Amino acid sequence: MKKNISFFVFLKFMFYIISIFTISSRGRNRQNMTETNIPDNYFDSLTVRYVNFYRNIHDSRPTVREHLRIGLMTGTEVQRITDSEAETIAAPFVFFRFRGQKNQWKVAPGASRNSFCFDLDGIRAPWIEATLRQDFPQGYLKITDPVPFQLILDDIHEMFYKPLPLKRYRLPLLAEKFIALIYSEHFLQQSRNKYERQIQADANQIFSAPERQYDFGHCAAALGITLVHYRRVFKTIIGLPPYEYLQKCRLGLAIRLLRTEKQLQIQQIAEKCGFGNATEFSRFFRKHTGSSPSAYFKKYSE
Numbered sequence: 001m002k003k004n005i006s007f008f009v010f011l012k013f014m015f016y017i018i019s020i021f022t023i024s025s026r027g028r029n030r031q032n033m034t035e036t037n038i039p040d041n042y043f044d045s046l047t048v049r050y051v052n053f054y055r056n057i058h059d060s061r062p063t064v065r066e067h068l069r070i071g072l073m074t075g076t077e078v079q080r081i082t083d084s085e086a087e088t089i090a091a092p093f094v095f096f097r098f099r100g101q102k103n104q105w106k107v108a109p110g111a112s113r114n115s116f117c118f119d120l121d122g123i124r125a126p127w128i129e130a131t132l133r134q135d136f137p138q139g140y141l142k143i144t145d146p147v148p149f150q151l152i153l154d155d156i157h158e159m160f161y162k163p164l165p166l167k168r169y170r171l172p173l174l175a176e177k178f179i180a181l182i183y184s185e186h187f188l189q190q191s192r193n194k195y196e197r198q199i200q201a202d203a204n205q206i207f208s209a210p211e212r213q214y215d216f217g218h219c220a221a222a223l224g225i226t227l228v229h230y231r232r233v234f235k236t237i238i239g240l241p242p243y244e245y246l247q248k249c250r251l252g253l254a255i256r257l258l259r260t261e262k263q264l265q266i267q268q269i270a271e272k273c274g275f276g277n278a279t280e281f282s283r284f285f286r287k288h289t290g291s292s293p294s295a296y297f298k299k300y301s302e
Contacts, residue, residue: 046128046172050119051160053153056112062104068129069097070178071117072149073140078113079106080139087138092146094182096132096139103139116153118160120175128179135186143185152178191233195223199230203238203245210249211274216242250274251288254281258297266293 049067062081074092081104091113097103107113120128143149156174159167202219219242220230231241238245250273257269264272270281278293285293 043169043172045123046120046125046175047122048118048156048160048171048175049121051157052117053157054115054117057115058107058112060105062102064102065097065099065119067119067121068099068125068132069117069119070132070175070182071095071097071115072146072153073105073113073115074146074150075113076107076111080104081106082139089140090142092144092149093140093142094149094185096136098129098133098139101139116150116157118153118156118175118178122172132179135183141182141186141189148181149178152181188232188236191225191229192236195225195233196237198223199234199237202242203234206242206246207249210246210253211272213274214242214246247284247288251285254285254293255289255296258293262297266297269293 050069071094072092073089073095077088077090079086079088080095083102095117097117105113105115152174156171156178158164159171159174164170206214216230217227220227223230225233234240234242234245240248254269254273257264257272261269266281267278270276270278273281275281275284282293285291285296289296291299
């Protein structure tokens with residue numbers, strides 16, 4: 001009887017030990033499962049490994065990158081030297097340093113450059129690199145305005161070096177935002193080359209006859225693009241969106257008429273400039289010059 005009780009106690013003890021081991025193993029497995037799943041997380045599939053700003057620097061040493069590097073170059077003309085070629089590029093431009101590619105930057109004696117860059121790693125980094133290699137085989141994209149790119153790079157730099165909340169999530173998103181801006185600029189440049197002749201003709205028509213009423217939606221449809229895209233490309237080529245450019249031309253015409261056509265009434269000038277009535281014209285003229293049409297007329301009549 002005692003033997004049976006002892007055996008029963010022994011079995012119960014072993015069952016207890018096995019239960020503890022099982023629970024512990026499940027906990028470890030659950031922890032390991034969580035840890036192994038972390039790299040598969042969307043945000044961890046693209047990581048920013050390195051960020052730096054180099055200001056007023058000169059030549060760089062020939063180096064081969066282990067990770068994809070994306071950056072902004074400002075300053076002066078920069079010579080980019082690779083194994084196959086040497087090319088001089090006028091700043092500002094966005095550049096790409098692909099893995100395994102030997103690269104060196106040089107500037108003229110006495111000149112300097114600014115380089116702002118970050119390195120990407122993770123599961124998605126090779127996909128991004130392959131796409132950039134295909135779309136920008138030359139390794140750079142010339143830009144006209146570096147400020148939007150610089151603002152994103154400032155955010156990346158601050159997020160990378162400061163213990164800010166949500167750093168793990170925001171850094172990949174900022175990197176993607178920078179890449180998206182690159183493609184936005186690239187698309188605008190392609191559109192400019194494709195539509196420049198027609199948009200320049202539209203602008204010439206506006207300049208020659210600002211009194212007319214223009215349907216810019218119709219102009220966009222004639223090019224097979226949306227009105228929003230038409231406005232962007234128009235601004236890229238002319239310097240102002242189409243409606244603002246029309247207003248500028250109308251203002252210029254109004255000023256010329258007020259100075260030279262002394263016999264015209266304000267209502268007549270308003271009609272010649274494409275305004276429905278004198279009140280609308282006066283409001284527009286005052287907004288852009290700070291003076292009423294009649295006061296402006298008197299000033300140049302004396």
